[in-house]
Amino acid sequence: MSLVDTIQDKLNDLNDLIGNKMLIPPRVADMVESRRRLYTDVVSKVEDTGVTHTGWMEVHESLAIEDGMTRLLMCEELAEAWSVPLSFMTAFDFTMYTEPARMYIINRGVIPLLQQDRCMPHLLRIAYDGAMVEMWDMEDVLTLPPAWQSLPASVMENLDFGEDNTGNGAWFA
Numbered sequence: 001m002s003l004v005d006t007i008q009d010k011l012n013d014l015n016d017l018i019g020n021k022m023l024i025p026p027r028v029a030d031m032v033e034s035r036r037r038l039y040t041d042v043v044s045k046v047e048d049t050g051v052t053h054t055g056w057m058e059v060h061e062s063l064a065i066e067d068g069m070t071r072l073l074m075c076e077e078l079a080e081a082w083s084v085p086l087s088f089m090t091a092f093d094f095t096m097y098t099e100p101a102r103m104y105i106i107n108r109g110v111i112p113l114l115q116q117d118r119c120m121p122h123l124l125r126i127a128y129d130g131a132m133v134e135m136w137d138m139e140d141v142l143t144l145p146p147a148w149q150s151l152p153a154s155v156m157e158n159l160d161f162g163e164d165n166t167g168n169g170a171w172f173a
Helices: 003-018 026-049 055-061 068-082 121-132 153-157
Strands: 021-023 092-099 102-110
Touching: 003 068, 003 092, 003 102, 003 121, 026 055, 026 068, 026 092, 068 092
Parallel strands: none
Antiparallel strands: 021 102, 092 102
């Protein structure tokens, strides 16, 4: 069985355990409530000062109750709850509802791991994280198809392949 199949099976099993709907985890719910309160305060300031100045409009336009950090915290809490690495939760298509009457998450399932026979970023995260916690060997990670996105040249220039490199890697003769 290939590593992609192994990861897909693990994600499918996790998907079955998680189910379709769950409550927003406590730390995320607290964050959402704080953000909602601040958002409401700023909306009030925009309405109260709108006839005299537009100073609060800039702040209002840049606010969002849900953003990447909120989603990452949600994935972190779910990963802790299900005892898996954080990367595993980034492979799910979650929709978060943050209205006070609807504080829950809908799980729409596992996001495809491959696109046009190339590894999607979440597959790479899971593969490396799984190897780091010994769910499979790092050698298995090297059997994955090419990445959907290659590393930018600026990153490649700064990679250290010398003797002082203590990270995981592979040498080919």
